[in-house]
Each structure stands twice: as structure tokens, then as C-alpha cells.
Amino acid sequence: xxxxxxxxxxxxxxxxxxxxxxxxxxxxxxxxxxxxxxxxxxxxxxxxxxxxxxxxxxxxxxxxxxxxxxxxxxxxxxxxxxxxxxxxxxxxxxxxxxxxxxxxxxxxxxxxx
Numbered sequence: 001x002x003x004x005x006x007x008x009x010x011x012x013x014x015x016x017x018x019x020x021x022x023x024x025x026x027x028x029x030x031x032x033x034x035x036x037x038x039x040x041x042x043x044x045x046x047x048x049x050x051x052x053x054x055x056x057x058x059x060x061x062x063x064x065x066x067x068x069x070x071x072x073x074x075x076x077x078x079x080x081x082x083x084x085x086x087x088x089x090x091x092x093x094x095x096x097x098x099x100x101x102x103x104x105x106x107x108x109x110x111x112x113x
Contacts, residue, residue, distance in 0.1 A: 002064065003063075004031060004032050005030060005031060005034045005035075005036060005093055006032075009025065009036060009093055012036075012038075012105070013025065013095065015105050019103070019105050021104075022097060022098045023097045024095070024097075026039075026095065026096045027086070027094035029091045029093035029094075034089075034092050034093050035051070035052050035089055035091070035092045036052065036093045037050065037051045037069075037082060037085065037092060037093065037095070038050045038051075038066065038095045038096075038104060039082070039097070040097050040102050040104045041075070041096055041098045042099070042100055042101075043099075043100050044100070045074060045075055046073060047070070047072075047073065047074075047075050047077075047078040048070065048071055048102055049068070049070040049082070050066040050067065050068055050069060051067065051069040052064070052067070053065035053066055053067040063109070065109055065110070066106050066110055066111065067111045072102070082094055
């Protein structure tokens, strides 16, 4: 059984804080099963954007996995992508972190490249 979105988000924000990465909840989604997107703002006008990995991949039934949606693109591209996703799914969560080096604290949840 997968953790509820709200609990996962709270834990992720705590992990960010422990690792000295600023993390802020930008949009609150459905507490039980909302999709989660994580934007890593590099503070130079670019961002990395991570979102849910495609359904049906190994490990998806028991735990959340993330994939890179937009690598090191302009902030405006990330804004547009998230606006489109919110149009499809009004229950999504958006977390924004700020780190010049692009640290995301998602190492245990990333799908292998």
C-alpha cells in the first residue's frame, strides 16, 4: 500500500530541511492520492522538474517513483508545464525547492535513467 500524498509530502519536506535544501509547498492537492511534482529552482532562471514516473513500472504499486520531466530548462517552461498538468489534474501537489547545484533529495525515489 502506498503512503498517502499528504504524508509523503510532509516527510519529503522534512528530508529537504535536514539536508539544508529549502523546500516549500506551492500547491496542495488531494490528501490521499494526488500526483506530486517537485520543481528544483536553480536560482539562475532555470529549473529541473520531477513528476510521477509512468504507471506500471517496477515498484510503482508499493512506493512512489519520480522521473525527470524537464531538465534544467527555463523557469517559464516549468511554469507552463505545471499549469498544463493542473488543468488535467486539479488534485496535484507542487513542491518547490531552491538549490543552485540542483539538489533534489529524491535519490531513493528516482527511476533509473
